Amino acid sequence: MEKRGRPGTILGMAFLAVVVVPPVYYMVIASLKPRSAIYRTPSWRPERSSLDNYTKVLFENDFLVNIGNSLIVALATTVLAMVLGVLAAFAIARFRFPGRNAASQLILMSYLTPMVLLFIPLSVVVGNLGLADTLSGLVLVYLTFAVPLCTWLVLGHFRGFPPDLEEAASLDGASKMRTLFSVLLPVSAPALATAASLAFMMAWGELFLALTFVKGQDVMTAPVALQHLSTGDVQQYGPIMAGAVLSAIPVLAVYYISQRWVVQGAAEGAFKG
Numbered sequence: 001m002e003k004r005g006r007p008g009t010i011l012g013m014a015f016l017a018v019v020v021v022p023p024v025y026y027m028v029i030a031s032l033k034p035r036s037a038i039y040r041t042p043s044w045r046p047e048r049s050s051l052d053n054y055t056k057v058l059f060e061n062d063f064l065v066n067i068g069n070s071l072i073v074a075l076a077t078t079v080l081a082m083v084l085g086v087l088a089a090f091a092i093a094r095f096r097f098p099g100r101n102a103a104s105q106l107i108l109m110s111y112l113t114p115m116v117l118l119f120i121p122l123s124v125v126v127g128n129l130g131l132a133d134t135l136s137g138l139v140l141v142y143l144t145f146a147v148p149l150c151t152w153l154v155l156g157h158f159r160g161f162p163p164d165l166e167e168a169a170s171l172d173g174a175s176k177m178r179t180l181f182s183v184l185l186p187v188s189a190p191a192l193a194t195a196a197s198l199a200f201m202m203a204w205g206e207l208f209l210a211l212t213f214v215k216g217q218d219v220m221t222a223p224v225a226l227q228h229l230s231t232g233d234v235q236q237y238g239p240i241m242a243g244a245v246l247s248a249i250p251v252l253a254v255y256y257i258s259q260r261w262v263v264q265g266a267a268e269g270a271f272k273g
Contacts, residue, residue: 031241038237053238054246057229063243065218066225070204071250073135073221077142077203078196084143085150085195090180092151093158094166104155111148115209118144126213133215141213142203149202150195157191158184193258200254204247222247 030038032049057063091097092104122141131137161184169179185192207223214220220228226243229236 027241027244030237031245033238035236035238053242057239057243057246061225061229061239061243062217063222063225063246066220066222067246067250069135069219070222070247073138073142073210074200074203074250076135076139077146078200080139081143081146081150081199082192082196084147085154086180086185086192088147088151089155089158090184092155094163094176104152107148107151107155111145111152115145119209119212122209123212132213133219135214135219138210138213138219138221141209142206146199146203150199153195153198154188154191157188161187197254197258201251204251 026044029044031053032051034048034050034052037048088107092100092107122144126132126137126140129137129140131140165183166179169183174182205223206221207227210221210224211227214224222243226240226247229240229243
């Protein structure tokens, strides 16, 4: 059975490589080309390589500040979403209270709700809190989709975990919180890594809300800064591609670090609900 599935797996990976690799490769190549070479001599080889696009986007457009903003927002969103999501998932999975099943369904529905429907309420809340055009306000907005995501993913793992070890810890006098941190979380690394990685990537690459809630150059995230590189009919493809390459590095680093746990979490059913 395993041998039969291997050719299909290889074909699937080859298909994904054909679809994914060429755009990424051309993005890297275009980031190394001068403006004239991008328009006049389109090619898959960088005949005249140059780091001018990277120099321009980093030092003339202060893109490092924007990357730092994205890093702050993504990390803060991930940490807060994981803390709130783990506590919510543990409460729903292990405590019995009226409306427990309804709460789990509402969490899923809140994640599936189109963000455009929440735009006006979120604007009112952020404005009343005095967090408009701030990174803190953007983190608060991102938590509206990151917390339900983390809660739902971790909840599926908690529900599928046998309660025997927790009951043994309870007999030894461990409190619920001690049981959570000492027993449940150590064996939940795959599910936690999966949820944290997805929350980070979503917060890092989100554009629509960031484009709406942050306006100042000093608080722009990387996707917003890349959007502002296009002015009118002028498309600065070289700097845009260079910025896109730089923006992809943190995401690749996060995935590289967490890939072992993410794959293990998918295999163990971390996505089940």
